[in-house]
Amino acid sequence: MIGPVWREVLEYGAWAVAGLWLWRTNEALRRLPGVPDLTDDKWDMIPPPGAPWLTVVAPARNEDENIGATLEMLVAQEYRNLQVLAIDDRSTDKTAAIVDEFAARFPERVSAIHISYLPEGWLGKTFALEVGIRNSASEYVLFTDADVLFSPSSLRRAMACAVMTKADHLVVLPTPLVKSRGDGIVLGFFQMAGLWVTRPWRVSDARARHDVMGVGAFNLVRREALEILGGWEPQRMCVLEDVALGQRMKAAGLRQTVAFGPDLVLVHWAKGFRGVIRAMTKNLFSGVNFQPLLLLAGCAFVVIFFLAPLAGLGLGATMFPSLLILCCIGACYKLLGARSYIDARYGWLYPVGAAAMLWAMVRSMLSAWARRGVMWRGTFYPLEDLRKHNSPFQWERAAAQARAAEDKGVERSPSRVMALWPALRRRKR
Numbered sequence: 162m163i164g165p166v167w168r169e170v171l172e173y174g175a176w177a178v179a180g181l182w183l184w185r186t187n188e189a190l191r192r193l194p195g196v197p198d199l200t201d202d203k204w205d206m207i208p209p210p211g212a213p214w215l216t217v218v219a220p221a222r223n224e225d226e227n228i229g230a231t232l233e234m235l236v237a238q239e240y241r242n243l244q245v246l247a248i249d250d251r252s253t254d255k256t257a258a259i260v261d262e263f264a265a266r267f268p269e270r271v272s273a274i275h276i277s278y279l280p281e282g283w284l285g286k287t288f289a290l291e292v293g294i295r296n297s298a299s300e301y302v303l304f305t306d307a308d309v310l311f312s313p314s315s316l317r318r319a320m321a322c323a324v325m326t327k328a329d330h331l332v333v334l335p336t337p338l339v340k341s342r343g344d345g346i347v348l349g350f351f352q353m354a355g356l357w358v359t360r361p362w363r364v365s366d367a368r369a370r371h372d373v374m375g376v377g378a379f380n381l382v383r384r385e386a387l388e389i390l391g392g393w394e395p396q397r398m399c400v401l402e403d404v405a406l407g408q409r410m411k412a413a414g415l416r417q418t419v420a421f422g423p424d425l426v427l428v429h430w431a432k433g434f435r436g437v438i439r440a441m442t443k444n445l446f447s448g449v450n451f452q453p454l455l456l457l458a459g460c461a462f463v464v465i466f467f468l469a470p471l472a473g474l475g476l477g478a479t480m481f482p483s484l485l486i487l488c489c490i491g492a493c494y495k496l497l498g499a500r501s502y503i504d505a506r507y508g509w510l511y512p513v514g515a516a517a518m519l520w521a522m523v524r525s526m527l528s529a530w531a532r533r534g535v536m537w538r539g540t541f542y543p544l545e546d547l548r549k550h551n552s553p554f555q556w557e558r559a560a561a562q563a564r565a566a567e568d569k570g571v572e573r574s575p576s577r578v579m580a581l582w583p584a585l586r587r588r589k590r
Contacts, residue, residue, distance in 0.1 A: 163476070172478040178466060179482035179489075185356060186489040189496060192362035197326070197420040198500070199318040199333065209321035212242050213300040217316075218293030220248040220286055221307035222538055225255040228307045232263045236270055240316040246296060248274045250289045256307075272296075282546075283397045285538050290402070291393040294384075302387065304380040304403075308428060309335065315425040319381055328418035329386035330410040332364070333379040335426040336502055343434025349507035350514025351441075353493045357466070364419040367411075370557065374419050375407030378428045382406070386415050395559075398542065398550035400447035400535065408553065412560035421500045438521050443537060446525035450552040451544050456526050460519055467515040 163171070197204070217235055221228045228247070235245045247260035257275060264273035274296055279285055290304055301323065303316070315333075323331040339345045363369035380403055390409050399405040410417050431440045449455035467490070473483030494508035507514075529535055534543040 168476075168478050171473075171476065172482075175470070175473050175479035175482040178470070179485045182466070182486045182489040186492050188360070188362075189356055189493060192360075193496060193500075196361050197322055197418070199315070199322060199420050199422045199425055204318040204321045204325075205314070206321040207239070207317065208241065209317065209324050211324060213320070213324070214242045214244070215240065215301045215303060215316065215320060216293070216297035216299040217243065217245045217303045217305060218248065218290055218297070219245065219305050219307055220250050220289035220293070221252065221256050221260065222250040222285060222289075223252045223254045223256060224307035225252075225259055228256055229259050229263075231305075231307055231309055231311075232260070232271060234311045234313075236263070236267050237313050238311065238316045239313050240320060242299075243270060243316065244297065244299065245271045246274055246293050247271055248276065248289045248293055250276050250285050251279065279540065284400065284402070284542070285540065287393045287397050287399065287402050291397075294387060294392050298384075300384055302382050302384060304377070304382070304406075306377050306428070309378045310427040312425045312427075315422060318425065319379070319420070319422070322418070322420055323381055323383075326365075326418050327416060328365075328381075329383050329415035330375075330407065330417045331379075331381040332374045332376050332407065332417070332419045333381070333422040333426050334361075334376060334419065334501070335378040335422065335428040336424055338427055338429040339503055340429060341433050344430075344437060345503055345507045346510050346514045347434060347437045347441075347517050348430065349494060349498070349503045349505075350511050350518060352497050352501055352503065353490065353508075353511070354463070354467070354515075354518065356493060356497075357462070361419050364417055367414060367416075370411060373404070373407040373411040373417065375401075375403035375405065377403040379422070379426050380406055382410075386410065386413075389413060389415070396550060398547055400537070400547065400551060401444055404448070405551075405556070408556045412556040413563075414560070423500055423502060434517070438517060438524070441518070441521035442525045442528060443535065444525070445522045446529050447535070447547065447551050448553070451529060451548050453526055453530075456522055460522055463515055463519055463522075468512060471512060 219231060219235070232245065232247060247263060249257040249260050260273040263271045274292060276289060276292060279288060294302065301320065319331060319333055322328070337348050339348065359374050360369070360372050361374065363372040364374050366372065390413060396402060396405045396409065407417065431437045446456055449459065470483040470486040473479035490511060491508050495505040497503070498505035529544060534541055535547060
């Protein structure tokens with residue numbers, strides 16, 4: 162039996178959580194429809210104003226199953242002022258041959274770059290992205306992955322949005338390809354819970370310092386903004402390099418915009434339920450700079466805001482606020498599902514998604530602890546080194562220091578980055 166004091170504590174706690182849920186859900190219902198949707202006619206321009214040149218940087222490591230389809234879709238883009246850099250990052254499968262084949266078939270649009278070694282102090286992907294910057298000169302650069310599919314009008318519409326909104330950084334939220342029930346359960350919960358991390362409708366608000374976004378499938382950036390940030394070198398060992406890019410943009414006071422692109426940008430994040438869990442295992446602990454207390458706080462949040470309301474249904478004092486919370490969760494599933502095309506009916510299984518998230522978070526921490534680091538793409542990275550580059554707060558501190566220096570009359574200059582690496586070579590066959 163629960164004593165009267167604890168019953169009262171639980172009741173007040175349940176109403177507090179319900180109040181926060183009602184506030185966030187109401188805000189989402191009112192403001193999420195205002196986030197740009199690239200399928201709207203207003204972005205259907207041929208060409209966008211000024212038609213600036215765009216370089217697509219697509220790094221690939223052992224992606225022979227996916228890179229061919231991605232390059233096919235990029236070659237078929239309706240945007241004319243386009244160059245694609247297909248970067249083979251030390252692949253041991255047929256990836257190198259595939260990118261060379263496309264460079265030979267479409268020399269006016271595709272260039273193949275081969276990286277044969279990884280410099281010390283870099284993650285493979287961030288190094289490949291930096292190589293892409295140093296081998297291009299376009300006004301805009303799109304950083305994407307090797308398993309993303311683009312509809313023919315996607316880049317044309319995205320460029321229209323970037324130019325018209327004067328965005329330094331445009332993030333297009335991809336449509337996830339849900340190929341199994343496990344995909345739908347985990348990804349549905351992941352996107353719904355994400356509303357508590359970042360509010361998409363506030364990403365473009367410079368005052369919302371902590372509402373930032375970055376997506377590996379579609380980070381479109383103005384080159385001038387990249388130069389201000391110093392390229393990828395400052396975040397050369399960021400595991401969540403896409404999110405860190407968004408944090409750096411926002412911290413530097415650059416203009417960030419997010420847009421939905423239903424069926425314009427497609428990505429299959431991982432193969433099945435276990436594949437999604439493995440992918441999250443790599444990312445989740447790094448998202449809190451490999452700090453156990455922060456990760457455990459995140460676990461507590463999932464329990465209190467998503468799982469505790471289920472238990473609250475069994476207690477009279479907390480039944481009504483728990484029902485309100487479940488209604489809010491259902492409303493968020495429906496609201497987001499209309500844009501991501503993840504069936505809102507997966508909301509009935511959201512406790513499974515929450516449990517999977519908890520397991521992935523704990524597994525991510527235990528795996529890194531056991532190894533004292535992270536093994537990724539065949540390279541081991543010690544925790545001591547990773548913590549220097551994965552803090553979610555370091556970019557705000559760096560930006561504050563830069564602003565303080567400017568106030569004192571000290572000129573700020575971009576970080577210098579390496580322009581050439583001896584083992585890097587460009588070739589076309």
